Amino acid sequence: MxxxxxxxxxxxxxxxxxxxxxxxxxxxxxxxxxxxxxxxxxxxxxxxxxxxxxxxxxxxxxxxxxxxxxxxxxxxxxxxxxxxxxxxxxxxxxxxxxxxxxxxxxxxxxxxxxxxxxxxMEVASTVWSNVFMMGKLKSGDTVLFHGGSSGIGTMGIQLAKAFGATVVTTVGTDAKADFCRDLGADLVINYRESDFVEVMREHDLAADVILDIIGAKYLESNIAALATAGRLVVIGMQGGVKGELNLGRLLAKRAAVMATSLxxxxxxxxxxxxxxxxxxxxxxxxxxxxxxxxxxxxxxxxxxxxxxxxxxxxxxxxxxxxx
CATH class of the missing domain: 3.90.180.10 (Medium-chain alcohol dehydrogenases, catalytic domain)
Known part of the structure; x- marks a missing residue:
């Protein structure tokens, strides 16, 4: 073969x-x-x-x-x-x-x-196991997907909306932003032009669940974007493997950081x-x-x-x- x-x-x-x-x-x-x-x-x-x-x-x-x-x-x-x-x-x-x-x-x-x-199968299993089984996303929650136009992102946007969540996502181009909005994303942020933490604050949004493919580069910002008792699930390391974690900020939010591989x-x-x-x-x-x-x-x-x-x-x- x-x-x-x-x-x-x-x-x-x-x-x-x-x-x-x-x-x-x-x-x-x-x-x-x-x-x-x-x-x-x-x-x-x-x-x-x-x-x-x-x-x-x-x-x-x-x-x-x-x-x-x-x-x-x-x-x-x-x-x-x-x-x-x-x-x-x-x-x-x-x-x-x-x-x-x-x-x-x-x-x-x-x-x-x-x-x-x-x-x-890969994207559906990845999103379900990490966002819903580990992240415990439920109706009324806010979820942040990095890389909204990726295979995982496009599946995540649709599934989260189907289960009643508010969806925030980051993308790198205006065309991808339009694509994600058409899929149902409530807030789409071009990371090349804006800081996603600041934009979420402007819209009075904090993430109950974050599905992150970037890793170290976004660690501090992801913690800042979490809601109280929020869950950060890291599944990729495109932005590096070593980052500094402010445990005080994590404790103040009673938040959790998880890293998984399927x-x-x-x-x-x-x-x-x-x-x-x-x-x-x-x-x-x-x-x-x-x-x-x-x-x-x-x-x-x-x-x-x-x-x-x-x-x-x-x-x-x-x-x-x-x-």
Whole structure:
């Protein structure tokens, strides 16, 4: 089968389409013939040698995919052959076939195509586990998403609005600001032009939950933007890994800082997240309240171009690879 690997860490030229033996499902696993795979910023970090696969995972890139069940391992009864599914992966999505534990697989929700589903599982699972399960966002709360036009941001805006929250987000261009407003964001702040803490104060807003992809660079500002008993959930470190935390300010707000990673969790935890997320999110996808936002679809042979789109931050929504 065709698959994408990195022989030596580096730029987009480090990505190679190679031939690999097709995998076979073991007990509790399914084999998926891949239709589409989502491109995520974590894939860029892996390509650069900064985010190694967890122990035992394939070196083939790709953390989510959609496709059809081609075979099942012992003990799997929920997925008849040919079922259209999407999956949360530890790796292997950039390939014509992938093996994944059955608990990390879900039927493609009604209302979207098999192709669109290729960019759904990673963002939906990330937002649900971090904003709702850990951050405990509820109706009437205010949530701040950094990078509102990203795959995670576009999913987060829609889900938070569907559950009755006020949504604030930061973006880097006016075009992306308009895009996020169209998705339902209540306040959109261009971080190149304004300080998001000041703008939120001007609008008498403080965040009950912040989902942060920046890390150290935004740590002090994020704490300032939190409401009393607010929760800061850090899932990325684009702005560095070391920052100074004012514990006094944190104590005064009775606030919490959490940092999480989805990929390295054991399959049992991922399966629990997928199960909870599907129960809450799939009905919203089916009725059109939430939809996957696809910026571009490229064949696997153009994987370098797909990574370049994310590096340039020129996208709004997901970039998908197809087979």
């Amino acid at each position: 065709r698959a994408v690997v990195v022989t030596e860490p580096g730029g987009v030229d480090a990505l190679e389409v190679v031939d690999r033996p097709a995998p076979e499902p073991g007990p509790g696993e399914v084999l998926i013939t891949v239709a589409a795979a989502g491109v995520n910023r974590a894939d860029l970090l892996q390509r650069q040698g900064m985010y190694d696969p967890p122990p035992g995972a394939t070196d083939i890139l790709g953390l989510e995919c959609s496709g059809e069940i081609a075979a099942v391992g012992e003990g799997v009864t929920d997925f008849p052959l040919g079922t259209q599914v999407c999956a949360l992966l530890s790796g292997g999505g950039y390939a014509e076939q992938v093996v994944v534990p059955a608990g990390q697989v879900a039927n493609v929700p009604r209302g979207i195509s098999l192709l669109e589903a290729g960019g759904l 990929r390295a969790r054991p399959s049992s935890e991922k399966s629990a997240i997928v199960s909870a997320m599907v129960a809450q999110v799939w009905p919203l996808v089916a009725d059109g309240s939430v939809r996957p936002i696809v910026h571009a679809t490229l064949p696997i042979e153009q994987v370098r171009d797909a990574h370049q789109v994310l590096e340039d931050s020129s996208h709004s929504g997901k970039v998908l690879l197809t087979f």
